[in-house]
């Protein structure tokens with residue numbers, strides 16, 4: 001491994017570690033289309049989960065209300081930060097699985 005690639009690998013490792021320690025933020029669309037498709041129930045489920053604070057292990061979980069994320073007909077929709085990944089048609093019983101995807105690896 002060359003000097004440049006070793007530096008690059010070290011930088012990537014540092015960035016990954018920094019990302020791992022950031023709080024997990026779930027941005028839930030609270031606009032009409034998502035709310036009428038179950039966004040309200042999803043909001044309540046995430047609020048409960050954030051208060052419990054168990055599923056994200058060492059990472060803090062924050063829940064934010066946001067405007068339209070696009071893909072309204074596939075709602076309820078949300079975005080998970082810092083990964084910046086959108087999820088469509090999320091149901092309250094899928095929260096554990098979804099959070100596990102962002103907290104492991």
Ligand code: FES
Nearest residue numbers: 029034068069072
């Ligand atoms: S209304 Fe929720 S994504 Fe557009």
